Amino acid sequence: MSHVRSSIRQKWVTNTTKYGQITDGISAPIEAKPNMLWLFFTAISGGVMLMGFGLIGWTFYKGIGAWGLNPTVGWAFDITNFVFWVGIGHAGTLISAVLLLFRQEWRNSINRASEAMTIFAVLCAAIFPLIHMGRPWMAGWFGPLPNTRGSLWVNFNSPLMWDVFAISTYLTVSLVFWYLGMVPDFASLRDRFARAGRKIASAVYGVLSFGWEGSSRNWSRFEIVSLILSGLATPLVLSVHSIVSMDFATSVIPGWHTTIFPPYFVAGAIFSGFGMVQTLMIVTRKVYKLEDYITLDHMESIAKIVIATGSLVGLAYMTEFFTAWYSGSLWERYAFANRMFGPFAFAYWIMFSCNVITPQLFWFKSLRRNMVFTFIISLFINVGMWFERFVIIVTSLHRDFLPSSWAGYYPTWVEAGILAGTFGLFMFCFFLFSKFLPVVNMFEVKTLVHDIEKPDHLKEKEAVAG
């Protein structure tokens, strides 16, 4: 690229000296016929997804009684899954928007896949509040529509209402940001398929590419639009999980009623999201042979963010615990003692060890660069962050103010199946994405290649011309 660049600055793309190599490498999986391994995993995840949808249908048929909820524990698996999936989404926006504002070059090769992850995760999340209504065809009542229902308006004071606005804004803005970033890459694919004589594929990507031709005037606008979108998405991502946390924090339940929740939830969301990014990227870079674009240095940078956010989460756990004791409030103290030593203590300690202790191992450089180890830790983080939400929700509810109202909670197979179904949906979408769309942002990675060489097709032409 044109600007002066120090030779000692880190290189984020390795073994690449031609722009064409990037287009070839990233388009290869799209151009190839789907292999058996891909078909197998897509079919499995699709099957699990269908099972999940079937169980959602069963829930509608039977009612919410098909779940293990009771009058005391009115929120459990579904809201846990909702918060879990929304949190997963946060890393994608963080990578694509916040790292763009900070001009971090390593975002360029992982932003596409993590934004895709965001969208699929938010889709999974959006299912849960809808099905928790039991009568999802009433969902339209969340809309602040003109008064045709007998003077019935939504309550704008309610954090649940804020959530409706936050999640729908987040989903649509992320979708637009993701799609816009893909437009130039669709154009590359359109022209590649046209050169290869594959007319149908070329026409499909042609429609998707909106007629992009890469003129400088449009690149100039495109870059400003991307920048402003990231400027908008950055506070948006912080607001979304803050609002999710206020679903709890504005209530009077001990264990929920704390002012630390918004920053604590945001840190946790980024932590869990980066855990999922690790899980997906380690597999993706290996399967699609993208090690030159998603290098070990990328994985190390992600691991560093995991240590930072994991430590923030750990600090939040301890602050919460300290404040409960320091407040002198009997209810607060009991709620936290109950979390650690009550009937759900196993969940608390799984959460604590997965989220606070295991990421600390990333202080060792050799472990940060060991992909098998990182993969295992990332699975621990995913599990730990799911349990965090379970601990916050279920342990705060199950021992009510009156001991006569105390209750336990066991998920039914329907709830467990729906959770599995959302994992199926998430993976199914991701598999389709990885096959039909460019997994790595081609045009942005091209800007990271320096010391460029003459393309092979020109050398061949010259050789023919003699």
Add this chain to the structure above:
Amino acid sequence: MNQQFLLGKFWNPDTVLETLKKFKEENVLVYDVYSPFPIHGIEPYLNIKRTRLTVAAFIYGAMGTTTALLLMGLVFGVIWPMDIGGKPSLPWPSFVPITFELTVLFAAHGMVITFLIVGRYWPGKKAVLMDDRQTDDIFVIAIDKAKIENESIVREWLHQFGAHEVTEKEITSS
């Protein structure tokens, strides 16, 4: 009307910038440059003004803010004021989250829609390509032939600055 273009094709973005610098000095009017990725610092050579989409985004955002405040203010203040435990029926602090979300919603979508309209992009639009590799690894400098005085010297400069190919193309503009 048909337009005749003189095309200089390059494989290195640095040489593109050097060529454009020369053309700027010699007052050769460049129609546009087509590249697989944005070339930073190209704007002054092509007389590209900073886009006003940022202003548009601000206006859309302000519209979002107004919509949110009007909606909530009207519902809670005029149409259906509620007395919940003696609290004020117009609780401004709890309007903040929705106001923020609608501001972002309007700004983001409004700006992107405007971008698509200004750049004349729509699904299914047929791209007019100067070179079939301009979205892959080739950079094209396009010059409107009607607007150059001495074509042969421009051709020579293009070759001199590293164009691997200099050709012509006729584009039928609608």
